[in-house]
Amino acid sequence: MIKKIIVSTCLLFSFVAFAQEGTASPYSFFGIGDVRYKGTAEMRSMAGIGIEQDSIHINLDNPASYANLKLTAFAIGGSYNTTNLKTTSESASTQRTTLDYLAVGLPVGKKIGVGFGLIPYSSVGYKIESIAADVTQNSSRFNGKGGLNKVFLGVGYKISPKWSFGADAQYSFGKIETNSLEFISGIPVGTRESNNVAITGVHFNTGLMFQTKIKSKLNFYSSLSYSLESKLQSVTARNIATVMMDANYNTSIVDQADEVSTTNNLKLPSTITFGAGIGETRKWLLGAQVSMRAAAGLANSYNSLSNVAYEGSQKYSIGGYFIPNYNSFSSYTKRLVYRGGLKYEKTGLVVNSQSINDVGMTLGIGFPVSGTFSNVNLGFELGKKGTTASNLVQENYVNFSLSLSLNDRWFEKRKFN
Numbered sequence: 001m002i003k004k005i006i007v008s009t010c011l012l013f014s015f016v017a018f019a020q021e022g023t024a025s026p027y028s029f030f031g032i033g034d035v036r037y038k039g040t041a042e043m044r045s046m047a048g049i050g051i052e053q054d055s056i057h058i059n060l061d062n063p064a065s066y067a068n069l070k071l072t073a074f075a076i077g078g079s080y081n082t083t084n085l086k087t088t089s090e091s092a093s094t095q096r097t098t099l100d101y102l103a104v105g106l107p108v109g110k111k112i113g114v115g116f117g118l119i120p121y122s123s124v125g126y127k128i129e130s131i132a133a134d135v136t137q138n139s140s141r142f143n144g145k146g147g148l149n150k151v152f153l154g155v156g157y158k159i160s161p162k163w164s165f166g167a168d169a170q171y172s173f174g175k176i177e178t179n180s181l182e183f184i185s186g187i188p189v190g191t192r193e194s195n196n197v198a199i200t201g202v203h204f205n206t207g208l209m210f211q212t213k214i215k216s217k218l219n220f221y222s223s224l225s226y227s228l229e230s231k232l233q234s235v236t237a238r239n240i241a242t243v244m245m246d247a248n249y250n251t252s253i254v255d256q257a258d259e260v261s262t263t264n265n266l267k268l269p270s271t272i273t274f275g276a277g278i279g280e281t282r283k284w285l286l287g288a289q290v291s292m293r294a295a296a297g298l299a300n301s302y303n304s305l306s307n308v309a310y311e312g313s314q315k316y317s318i319g320g321y322f323i324p325n326y327n328s329f330s331s332y333t334k335r336l337v338y339r340g341g342l343k344y345e346k347t348g349l350v351v352n353s354q355s356i357n358d359v360g361m362t363l364g365i366g367f368p369v370s371g372t373f374s375n376v377n378l379g380f381e382l383g384k385k386g387t388t389a390s391n392l393v394q395e396n397y398v399n400f401s402l403s404l405s406l407n408d409r410w411f412e413k414r415k416f417n
Helices: 002-019 063-068
Strands: 072-086 091-108 112-130 139-158 163-183 190-213 219-227 230-245 251-256 260-268 271-280 284-293 308-310 313-322 337-351 354-368 375-386 394-408
Touching: 063 112, 063 139, 063 163, 063 190, 063 219, 112 163, 139 190, 163 230, 190 251, 190 260, 219 284, 271 313, 337 375
Parallel strands: none
Antiparallel strands: 072 091, 072 394, 091 112, 112 139, 139 163, 163 190, 190 219, 190 230, 219 271, 230 251, 230 260, 271 284, 284 313, 308 337, 313 337, 337 354, 354 375, 375 394
8 A cells, every 4th residue: 555655646746846836035036046955854843953873764864874774664745834024114925835855765685775755956936026106117027936856866784783874866957937027217118038947967975874872771873974066057048028018017028039048057065964962762862963065156147146145054953852652552642752953054145245044943743653653743843034134035934844754564575375
């Protein structure tokens, strides 16, 4: 049954991943859009902490984790986001529902595990309008949609009971569409610029995980992953047209120039992530994690602006979980997993000399499915991104996430014919 669910969901997710708009942030205009969190809902509920060598949950941050899987794990997650966009003078609200990941982890023998899946990597989705009461006055419209997805395949190897190593390869692909329309007072026609951008690239990631006992019930966990610097090839088809606007603000083309195609190489810098913590197996975990990335080179031919720059980024997280009694037979609530965390991220985007930062808190709860190793996970995230200073936009957001982690034993040799 679980195999049929996986096949059906893969087909559905592949279609939806192309069609969905994963963000409504005006900051998604820059670079390749909003870079999405790539971990599972379980990790997201702990502010991104993924340091434990888990035998039933997939860790999408570190491929070394695949070596510790004891059961086949199928993970799928989605989220609902509501955001209040605020400037010094105006505010607006947006909502989005998205699928966040689809992944499968398979144990292969006693020391090797593999993982593969599909994850939305970045999202573009904004719509900004300034329409005057009179069509002869200054008016402008800016909108964009699309983003990148990535497929990945990784292998983990258990070097010893304490050490695991892994590596994965990722292929990114996607399209971004942007349109800008501007009318200037006193001129009866306006200008429309359209860009259709196709982006592809290959990336590699390595990871190392370590765990050891400090006392009889107390463990030490650590995780280290490193993403190599890579390039994205961007092919942009640009079209500029002269348009007219009627009294209902509908536009019609007066004249159109020939389409121009340009190719750019964008740089994704190397990223190093390290986390460590302590805990008791199937009882509690407390950890901290830091991720550091050099300045990116993501300015494209259509969004390279003099007031925008890219700097090094850092993300700091603390979080963990608590299980009252994982094998309680008398109380289901004692088997629930309670998660929480805090995060601070310097995104690496600088607009009008202001660094765009993201700060938030997370909570979550995991519901075990009785009689199985599977579980359902709910997550909550409350945060703030950006600032109203320097004529910018502050985003106050709330995310609700839902995930399924389905576990089963595959490829068992029959004992009886």
